[in-house]
Amino acid sequence: xxxxxxxxxxxxxxxxxxxxxxxxxxxxxxxxxxxxxxxxxxxxxxxxxxxxxxxxxxxxxxxxxxxxxxxxxxxxxxxxxxxxxxxxxxxxxxxxxxxxxxxxxxxxxxxxxxxxxxxxxxxxxxxxxxxxxxxxxxxxxxxxxxxxxxxxxxxxxxxxxxxxxxxxxxxxxxxxxxxxxxxxxxxxxxxxxxxxxxxxxxxxxxxxxxxxxxxxxxxxxxxxxxxxxxxxxxxxxxxxxxxxxxxxxxxxxxxxxxxxxxxxxxxxxxxxxxxxxxxxxxxxxxxxxxxxxxxxxxxxxxxxxxxxxxxxxxxxxxxxxxxxxxxxxxxxxxxxxxxxxxxxxxxxxxxxxxxxxxxxxxxxxxxxxxxxxxxxxxxxxxxxxxxxxxxxxxxxxxxxxxxxxxxxxxxxxxxxxxxxxxxxxxxxxxxxxxxxxxxxxxxxxxxxxxxxxx
Numbered sequence: 001x002x003x004x005x006x007x008x009x010x011x012x013x014x015x016x017x018x019x020x021x022x023x024x025x026x027x028x029x030x031x032x033x034x035x036x037x038x039x040x041x042x043x044x045x046x047x048x049x050x051x052x053x054x055x056x057x058x059x060x061x062x063x064x065x066x067x068x069x070x071x072x073x074x075x076x077x078x079x080x081x082x083x084x085x086x087x088x089x090x091x092x093x094x095x096x097x098x099x100x101x102x103x104x105x106x107x108x109x110x111x112x113x114x115x116x117x118x119x120x121x122x123x124x125x126x127x128x129x130x131x132x133x134x135x136x137x138x139x140x141x142x143x144x145x146x147x148x149x150x151x152x153x154x155x156x157x158x159x160x161x162x163x164x165x166x167x168x169x170x171x172x173x174x175x176x177x178x179x180x181x182x183x184x185x186x187x188x189x190x191x192x193x194x195x196x197x198x199x200x201x202x203x204x205x206x207x208x209x210x211x212x213x214x215x216x217x218x219x220x221x222x223x224x225x226x227x228x229x230x231x232x233x234x235x236x237x238x239x240x241x242x243x244x245x246x247x248x249x250x251x252x253x254x255x256x257x258x259x260x261x262x263x264x265x266x267x268x269x270x271x272x273x274x275x276x277x278x279x280x281x282x283x284x285x286x287x288x289x290x291x292x293x294x295x296x297x298x299x300x301x302x303x304x305x306x307x308x309x310x311x312x313x314x315x316x317x318x319x320x321x322x323x324x325x326x327x328x329x330x331x332x333x334x335x336x337x338x339x340x341x342x343x344x345x346x347x348x349x350x351x352x353x354x355x356x357x358x359x360x361x362x363x364x365x366x367x368x369x370x371x372x373x374x375x376x377x378x379x380x381x382x383x384x385x386x387x388x389x390x391x392x393x394x395x396x397x398x399x400x401x402x403x404x405x406x407x408x409x410x411x412x413x414x415x416x417x418x419x420x421x422x423x424x425x426x427x428x429x430x431x432x433x434x435x436x437x438x439x440x441x442x443x444x445x446x447x448x449x450x451x452x453x454x
Contacts, residue, residue, distance in 0.1 A: 007061045011073060014056035015130075015138060015162055021053035022136045031134065031442045033160065039101050039297065040109075041325045041412035042453060052132070057162055058102075060084040068168045069127065074104030074161035082261060090168040091257075093125040097264040100294040104161035109411055110153050110365060112327075112375050114208035114224060116356035117196045123152040124359045125167040133159040134438025150433040153365035153425065155410060157446040158434055172207070172226030174234065175260040177253040179246075183217045185336035189374075191221060192355050193332050196372045211353040212247055216343055219353075220247045224260065231256045237266055238291065240283060244270045244350065268293045270350060271379055275299065319383040323413070324348065324393050329356070329373040330406035338376060341400055346393060352377040363426040364446075365407060373406065391415045410450040421447050 025031055026049065034051030054075045061071040065088045072081055078092070079099035085091050092103075096111035105111075106122040107129070119125070128142050131151065139159075141148040151158055180201070182188040188211070195201050195209055201223055208224035234254045237243040243263045246253060255263060267277065275296060276282040310321075324346060330338045332355065342351070354375040358367040367373055382393055389395075395415045401408050407424065408414070414421070421427060430446060 007059070010056070011061055011163065014073070015132075017053050017056065018132060018162065019136060019138070021050065022132065025049055025052075025442075027440070027442075030444055032444075033156070039098060039105065039293075039411065041323075042410075042414070042450065052160065054160070061163070063088050063090065063168070065090065068170075070166055070168055072103050072164050072166060074129075074164065075102050076104075077102050078106070079262075082258070085168055086171055086257065088168075089171050091171040091261070092122065093119040093167055093169050094122045095261050096122065097262075097269070098293040099262055099265050100292075103164055103166070107161060107164065108151055108153070108158075109155050110409055112354055112356055114210040114222070114354060116354060116375075117192075117209050117372070118199060118207075118357070119169070120357060120359040121152070122166075123362070126164050127167060128165040129161045130163040131159040131161055131437075134434070134440065134443040136442075137437075138162060139437065146433050147437060149362065150364050150426075150430055152362050153410065153446075154430065155446060155449055157430070157443055157449060158437060159443065172257050172260075173229040174227050174231030174257055175208075175255045176225045176227050177255065177260075178223045178225075179220045179251055179253070180223060182219045182221065185216070185219065185339055188213075188219050188221070189332050189335040192335070192353075192374060193372055195221075195223070196332070196355050196357060209355055212244060213339060213351045213353060214248070214349055216340070218248075222247065234259065237263060238288065240280065242267055242270075242278060265293045266291050268296045269352060269377075269379065272296055274380075320385070321381040322384045322391065322393050323381050324397070325379045325412045326394065326397055327375055327377045327409040327411070328397065328401045328406055329367065329375050329408075330401060330404045332372040332374050334404040334406070335374045335376075338400065338404055338406075342376075342378070342397075345396060346378070346382055348378050348380050348382065363429050366426065367407065410446070413453075414450045416451060418447060418451075421451060 022031065029049040032051045033054055057073040058075040059073050060076060060081060061073065063070045063085055068090060070085060077100045078095055081103060082091060082095060094111060094113050094115050096106050096113050101111060107126060111122040128140065130138050130140050131147060132138050139147060147158060182191065195206050200206060205225060206223045207226045209221065211219060211221040213219040231254050234256050277286055356373055356375060358369050360369050384392060391413060394413055398408060398415060425446065434445065
């Protein structure tokens with residue numbers, strides 16, 4: 001008789017292996033994941049110690065169609081999660097832009113996407129989760145628990161999610177897009193506020209909303225509307241055509257649900273251009289299976305490790321460059337001011353914008369519940385002088401966002417002093433929760449992870 005697979009038993013065995021790998025890490029040695037892929041953009045100190053074995057915690061345990069929930073392991077990528085839920089006609093409430101972002105990573109590190117203006121952030125759809133704490137224990141935690149509420153934006157400093165029960169929503173049959181151009185940033189911000197407040201544009205429902213800013217007088221809001229049935233004559237941006245360029249070329253578009261969810265992944269938004277993939281010849285020669293954000297991220301990681309581009313720039317006499325890879329949130333009414341300031345100081349285009357409304361207060365990333373913020377994402381490098389201090393442009397971004405009443409994500413480099421950091425990210429409360437679940441201080445603190453790069 002063939003063995004019948006028992007996902008829950010397999011999950012329990014995987015958790016046992018995880019705890020055994022924790023026990024094998026010597027006291028005083030940093031506890032980290034033995035994980036090959038990452039979507040972080042901040043360096044960290046090297047360690048020769050073995051990491052936590054999460055190799056079998058990367059799947060979907062079960063999907064409950066009637067309850068519209070899924071039981072998911074913490075290292076499951078959204079690519080695999082979406083494949084499993086779409087088979088039931090469902091999707092997560094918010095699906096971050098890149099295929100290999102994990103569910104646990106999005107919850108502990110704040111994911112976002114175009115449904116965030118009405119459905120919040122990924123952690124707000126979590127009903128229950130199991131967390132491996134710094135004490136080596138697996139704790140089940142729910143909304144209202146100190147550990148649960150402090151977990152979003154803790155980046156592993158409070159532990160690692162092994163299982164999450166998440167809410168799902170009905171999936172569209174396909175997606176219809178409208179790209180609305182704005183020549184004035186004040187009007188752009190007003191439109192974001194109006195759509196977020198009403199859920200409509202010119203009397204028509206809007207299911208998802210994001211935007212792209214190409215310059216001072218050219219920006220587009222992309223309004224997505226769910227439609228029934230399979231797509232006819234859908235566009236395909238995984239081959240020769242490039243999605244972000246289509247915003248300037250056509251007002252209306254149609255995508256399959258799967259292609260809409262991963263529309264930004266094929267070209268890593270527009271950052272694949274740094275690897276030559278916006279050139280037709282290079283694009284044709286580059287294998288289609290390698291047109292993925294995780295492939296590009298590994299290539300950037302190799303460059304960072306070996307300093308290839310930096311050495312070539314020095315040999316060519318080109319100025320030193322600073323990596324400015326950040327996502328920030330500013331109140332919608334301050335968006336024009338931030339974009340104007342950013343143009344003058346940084347001059348990087350395009351930039352991505354994505355409105356969000358937090359459903360409740362989250363202490364470690366305190367956004368005012370019910371208020372509209374706009375995420376601004378910018379990813380590239382800028383020239384700086386040879387005698388420039390460490391991270392001058394990134395520090396200026398931090399100061400400006402703070403001035404405007406916003407917050408900055410911590411997936412990339414941060415330069416805050418300790419007092420400012422603790423004030424912005426609820427350091428005292430976070431430390432208290434960490435002490436309760438990590439009494440021997442086995443896990444690296446959030447400040448050490450985000451600022452000191454440990």
